[in-house]
Amino acid sequence: MAKPRQARLTAEEVGLLPELDDESPTLWSNQLHDVARGLLTSAVRCFASNGFHGTTTRDIASVVGLSPAAMYVYFPSKERVLFEVIRTGHERVLEHIREPEVEQIESSADRLAEVVARYTSWHARHHVIARVCQYDLAALSVEHYQEILDLRHQTNVVFRSAVQHGCDDGSFTDVDVNRIARAMLSLGIDLVRWYRRDGADTPDELGCFNAELALKLVT
């Protein structure tokens, strides 16, 4: 859970906070310049810590030793940085639950368990960027928001299909597919609120646990 810190953190403090260390920096496209990737990593920490409206371009730039003006060489606005962060997070988790080896699992129960486990452990491993992906959506432009909604819809479809598949082949009991899928997504997403790397559960343990819960909800 969040530690109290009361005052808005300075960019330097944000750069040092151990609870903001996660695997988010591994997610950026290799096609981006090193500096752009550094700015995105810095932005994730700033947004997760102080919120989009509590973060300035100066904060984001100064963590990597740049002036605000230098940031604009890479991103035309703070909103554009946020969009790049949120888009990347949504695309990566969607890729992760849609990998061919998941889709090829024949047993409906095993496939649903794998989807839930992957979704959950991804959110634990990348809990800092995942928090920004969930909490700062409203700060996106209308256009960018629509793009993200589409990615979220595709993510929902993976969950709904995994549940529906088991209902259709008789592996699962007859359930309200949309609401059950939403509950499974909730179990994965809610951990971005409290997950800490130094806590009791590893990402994979949490993934297994939520996968077991998911199966209980449908059988």
Place this chain on the structure above:
Amino acid sequence: MAKPRQARLTAEEVGLLPELDDESPTLWSNQLHDVARGLLTSAVRCFASNGFHGTTTRDIASVVGLSPAAMYVYFPSKERVLFEVIRTGHERVLEHIREPEVEQIESSADRLAEVVARYTSWHARHHVIARVCQYDLAALSVEHYQEILDLRHQTNVVFRSAVQHGCDDGSFTDVDVNRIARAMLSLGIDLVRWYRRDGADTPDELGCFNAELALKLVT
């Protein structure tokens, strides 16, 4: 889910946003002056919309037609307003799930279902203050944070006891009580992220649905 609005909202816009209408204004103590209650209601909307660090005392005061200086007559700081909001939210939901009529339910399953249903529907009815209670914790002072932690601990205890009771009397299967209780809390809390009064589910419908899910997790 949050609608996009990109720019930080002005206090006037925050005052008009229909998605910020919920039953939070009914929660404040009658012992508080009308103006203080108005300030708290305004603060909930501002914090939920722009975050604690994106909100100024001017914002909070101006929604009720006051100057920032006039706010200090009632609350000595913005943090103190936040604490009053977060404390009230936590106390109210704890009272609601701990009412004598819940504790007197004899059947373990019925009692757990009632706790989960109440917790969930409370979060839907008061989703705006509930969002502030979950997302802005880190902005509290260390002392205030400790008080809130204690309330959260008491809330956890209600859930854990309800689960443990059913394990002890053989109504529930042997489960990991703490983790199962955490999952049930997650299902209730996560809705503050996406709940809208104009959506498909009423608070009571969501409560019933989550209560059914909770029983599936333990039987």
